[in-house]
Amino acid sequence: MTQPDGHRGDRHPADQRRSGRSRNRRDDVLRAAFDLFAERGYRGTSLSAVAARAGLTQQGVLHYFSNKETLLLAVLQLFDERDAGRLFSAPPGDGAALDHLAALMAYGATRPDVVRSLAILAAESLTDDHPARAFFVARYAELRRGAAAAVRAELGGALPDGLSPEEVSALLVAAMDGLQLQWLLEPDSVDAPALFAALRKLLRNPSSQ
Amino acid sequence: MTQPDGHRGDRHPADQRRSGRSRNRRDDVLRAAFDLFAERGYRGTSLSAVAARAGLTQQGVLHYFSNKETLLLAVLQLFDERDAGRLFSAPPGDGAALDHLAALMAYGATRPDVVRSLAILAAESLTDDHPARAFFVARYAELRRGAAAAVRAELGGALPDGLSPEEVSALLVAAMDGLQLQWLLEPDSVDAPALFAALRKLLRNPSSQ
DNA sequence: AGTGACCGACCTACTACTCGGTAGGTCGCG
DNA sequence: CGCGACCTACCGAGTAGTAGGTCGGTCACT
Incomplete structure (x- = not known):
């Protein structure tokens, strides 16, 4: 569930906007959310944190999951x-x-x-x-x-x-x-x-x- | 732990500023915090919510507990x-x-x-x-x-x-x-x-x- | 031309916390 | 008894930062 590659928030999200097209970005978001829920709980996790870890913006997350x-x-x-x-x-x-x-x-x-x-x-x-x-x-x-x-x-x-x-x-x-x-x-x-x-x-x- | 009396946030806090002097207000805060942690968890509970339930303001809570x-x-x-x-x-x-x-x-x-x-x-x-x-x-x-x-x-x-x-x-x-x-x-x-x-x-x- | 996949800017509400006050009680002292 | 000094118990206003969510757009691909 943890992703060992460099998909962290340190790189600017826009950099890799179209990079991982083959990989399913929705799954990346799911994985990031899973990890963060385990680390901080549901209420302790923000959408922006999920987004950052998945390598996109908060609005990108809301594109896949309406809330x-x-x-x-x-x-x-x-x-x-x-x-x-x-x-x-x-x-x-x-x-x-x-x-x-x-x-x-x-x-x-x-x-x-x-x-x-x-x-x-x-x-x-x-x-x-x-x-x-x-x-x-x-x-x-x-x-x-x-x-x-x-x-x-x-x-x-x-x-x-x-x-x-x-x-x-x-x-x-x-x-x-x-x-x-x-x-x-x-x-x-x-x-x-x-x-x-x-x-x-x-x-x-x-x-x- | 739940307080059955009317010490809720519905009354204006200033009204009863000096009323319950005999009762320990610090204990009221403690009780309110206990209840809210049970209802919403620690991260899900805000100081203002604790304050409202204990019948004072958020700054009043921070007067008794520094954070x-x-x-x-x-x-x-x-x-x-x-x-x-x-x-x-x-x-x-x-x-x-x-x-x-x-x-x-x-x-x-x-x-x-x-x-x-x-x-x-x-x-x-x-x-x-x-x-x-x-x-x-x-x-x-x-x-x-x-x-x-x-x-x-x-x-x-x-x-x-x-x-x-x-x-x-x-x-x-x-x-x-x-x-x-x-x-x-x-x-x-x-x-x-x-x-x-x-x-x-x-x-x-x-x-x- | 349309569609999916996003992002930027923005919004309102709320977060923990700080600063500076003030009302009222306690205290020693003359 | 009266007066000022100090203390406790708060509150009002404000801080910077973050929350979830909306709106309107742009870009690439089909």
Whole structure:
């Protein structure tokens, strides 16, 4: 998501006005917005900052996205297409369904920017009248649904102590988020995927000691 | 934290300049800032908004707190004094040490504003150069330390499957945060304290089925 | 000739913050 | 008791800078 080339605001925007025609400028804007939302949040990010990083002016950004909210929604849609859509579309009943969640954690460990962006925007969506609110309500409902299906498939009725798959899935999703938050705050002292694996093991082997 | 009386910006500030002399105006500002940070986040809150809610002008706010960052730090200090300081100062080895965490969850269920404020500010502190960053790094370290001590006291060596108290404490804290996030997004479909209790039971009775 | 892709200039509203005041209370002193 | 010195608690006006967004244009390509 971060662009390693020199498309920063240091060069005058007009210089490269027609340069990257082959590359999709709209995607550049999307990438820049993603990065900045992860760095400063939605409310903390200005359209001009997005524009500068994408190598055009603020009005150029508004040419592609009619306003700031639309831009945020477009960024969020990217998440849907990448993560959620793919990760729960696995064939049901293939045994290790919970591997999908573990894989999501492992993927997150390699992409702190993605995790950070989601963590920041999810919490920010709790604020009044936040445009991402509906997105995250739906996302978590879907995550829980998918995780519950995975739990049912993998653990079946062998859940400890009268826990329902729905309860377990909420716990799993909660642990993912909470671990990632701690990991983002102190990357060196929290190993999120390992701890998530521990929780999973705890659920799978309820009679070990 | 919300003030039920009429101290809103609708009345002209000068009207009540000397009225509430007995009440501490500084505390009014603190309360207003707390509420607004929970509603709009730190970056989304303006000094004028804080001032209006506290019933004075923006310059009046700056009279008590030399700048916005100082105001945030003062609000955060309130959390420390209320929650953390009290909740882990229990006599060690009194048996049900983990009850403190459960009590914290139960308390949170009655104070969504407190939970929301902490969730929003914690995530926002992940953004670059956020003044609350150090606070939350320290807070989570302390939470984990306290929880680990509680785990050691209550579960002793009876942890399942080679899990260390430190790992369990990170999981517990993570579950708290994650559950609260889901609860804040959809209060009716997530019962945070109950789910936390389920996790706790899971840890205590590793051989039940 | 039209269309997509922008930019320059501009607008209004708001941001955190500063400066210089003033109203009223507290204090010591004669 | 009365008087000036000082202090706290603010407010009015103004600062430079930035916010999101509009309008009208220009340039290259089809």
